[in-house]
Amino acid sequence: MPRTLITHPTDLTGNGTHTREYVLFKELKADELDRLSSLSKIKILSEKQYLLSQYSPALQVFNIASGIALIERIASNGDRQVLAFIFPGDFVGLTQSEHFEYGVKCITEMQAYAFKRSEFTALTEAIPQLKKNVSDIGANVLARALDQVFILGQKKAEERLCFLFLQLLERLPGATPDYIHLPMTRQDIGDYLGLTVETVSRALAKLKKEGLISIPSPHILKIEDLDGVTDLGEVE
Amino acid sequence: MPRTLITHPTDLTGNGTHTREYVLFKELKADELDRLSSLSKIKILSEKQYLLSQYSPALQVFNIASGIALIERIASNGDRQVLAFIFPGDFVGLTQSEHFEYGVKCITEMQAYAFKRSEFTALTEAIPQLKKNVSDIGANVLARALDQVFILGQKKAEERLCFLFLQLLERLPGATPDYIHLPMTRQDIGDYLGLTVETVSRALAKLKKEGLISIPSPHILKIEDLDGVTDLGEVE
DNA sequence: CGATGCTTTGAATCTCGTCAAGATGTGTGG
DNA sequence: CCACACATCTTGACGAGATTCAAAGCATCG
Incomplete structure (x- = not known):
């Protein structure tokens, strides 16, 4: 079990110039970060591995510590749509459904913090700021999806x-x-x-x-x- | 001020066969519906009118009572992307930003319940089930946006x-x-x-x-x- | 019934996809 | 460190699908 969580992607990259407004840890207090931390398990993957697989049970959620991945959806006929690229600090895997409707495939080697979905959701109820962050992230994901619709359509x-x-x-x-x-x-x-x-x-x-x-x-x-x-x- | 809120789109259409899982009123109790109702103002529009306009301040949210509309985004060069069609029972207008990034244009005449965004958000905090419904609706909107990405891409x-x-x-x-x-x-x-x-x-x-x-x-x-x-x- | 806006159809053009080959990179084992 | 093999990337020729421009057919509504 990790002792400390990385609280900002810039901590990882050493790059302090990026403004990341939609981050899971935003404005959380030290003790709240501790609680999050104690629930997380680090997961290390190499390139081309799947952090999560389309159609697999949605039992975990992830916060990317380092590395780059993509979110893909593959149709039964083999058509593949990449829905997004994801970067350090991004949060993935939260869904209302029982199974993931998409896969997350690593492009580089990757470190991610994994949470049990049930535990994470419970924590979300206990820490209002965390719940707000999750909801902000969701809104941001939607905004980007709509941008993508626009460019694909036009x-x-x-x-x-x-x-x-x-x-x-x-x-x-x-x-x-x-x-x-x-x-x-x-x-x-x-x-x-x-x-x-x-x-x-x-x-x-x-x-x-x-x-x-x-x-x-x-x-x-x-x-x-x-x-x-x-x-x-x-x-x- | 309306005395009663329509609690399910089938009440409007007389069509009992449609399953609408993502509805604002889902599983709300009578007194909660009353509180919602007391905050709403009905708004009546004719076809081609805008329920809300792109770039206008996001001060209200809406629940569609009757009629059909579309969500559009128009770029400065005039390119127009329709992001969704919306139907009775749909909920629109909730955003994290100060202004709407899209417009909602009526295709038919329309009746919608309007809420002050601030009051609605407050109510959302007071009624957990309402907050859950809003979040479910958001997830559903995202799911549909991703379907659209897939369609447009492939x-x-x-x-x-x-x-x-x-x-x-x-x-x-x-x-x-x-x-x-x-x-x-x-x-x-x-x-x-x-x-x-x-x-x-x-x-x-x-x-x-x-x-x-x-x-x-x-x-x-x-x-x-x-x-x-x-x-x-x-x-x- | 006529006017206006919407829809359909046609022909030319353009963009993108497909198939195929060749070039460049990357990784591996000698 | 080099050579080879495999994957990825680029380029070319061609064809399919979509857009554009233009005109003609239909609805709808006063």
Whole structure:
């Protein structure tokens, strides 16, 4: 059982510049953090492993300590939609249903704090601030899902990519316009943005040709024209 | 001030077959309903009016008593995404932010109960069951948004239409496979499914030709092959 | 019954997907 | 450290699906 919980993702990354408003631990007092801590078990996973599996019983909830993952839904015909990328500090697994309707797959090695769902829910009742945080996180998740609906419904390939870049800038620890390490594959990106790998690759090439970005190596991205990228990718 | 609140949409439609699990009033006691009722003001709107406007201050929340509406988000360039259709019994307007990020536009004439957001939130704290209902509704809204992400990311025009048909069957009061009255325009459908009006029209024609549906008049839909429609439109 | 708005259909164009090949990276064992 | 194998990424040619622009058919409502 861990003695201390990491209370802020910046503690992990050493990056103090990111503002993370939707965090499980927000404004909790020391004793409340202790109670949370005492209920958590750390879980360590390597890349490509599943933190939780679609259709498995929803018995646990998780708070990501380190690493990057994605949330995916796979249909019976094999169609795969990536619903979100998740980052340190994110909270996943809370659902009203008995089983998870999605899987969470690690993109990198990962450390996460696991809570028994029942215990976590009980604690949520005992600590109003925690309950509020969970509800804020839920609202934030919804807001991002609606953004995704918007770009999938309205935008073209290049615009969708720019949308992703902006999200990464905001949420990926350590990301700056000069250097974004893309931990996910082109396939992951495609499945997130509703595109094929080939289209992702071509759209990247086009953005590069237009001088908006450069790609020193396949998983390193530099934004050359942030205003241009923002124009294409922003949701309103 | 209204004396009684309608406690279930079936009270309105006279249709007792629809199961509405995510309803604001669920399992509230008589005195709790009274308190809710005493805070509500009925609001009557005609078609094309806005129950609430994008970017306006989020001072009220609403429970739909009768009528049909849609939730839309309009970008500065005029792109419009319909985020959802809403029906009697639905609850809209609760957000964490100061302003609404979306508008709610009536498709038909509408009656809705309006609550001051502050008063509603206070009541939510006083009545745990009400708070639970609100949170269940939120979870349901998220689940539907994720379905929409999946559809927009993975499916073709005809499949998207079938997805809509199934949703209408489930949620539109009075809808049966033999007779679905489509209250929205082709434009609304297109903006919901990420398609143009023309594509909607053509996809409908194709589904008709394939014998899956028939369209006796532009706003009346009959599902001829429910299994076929289900195969195309279901989310997993 | 005529006017207006909505819906359908047609033709050209464009974007994206599919299939296929080649290039680049990554990881492994020698 | 190199060589090889496998996975990932890129690029090309082609085709399918969706959009655009334009015009014609239908509803609906005064």
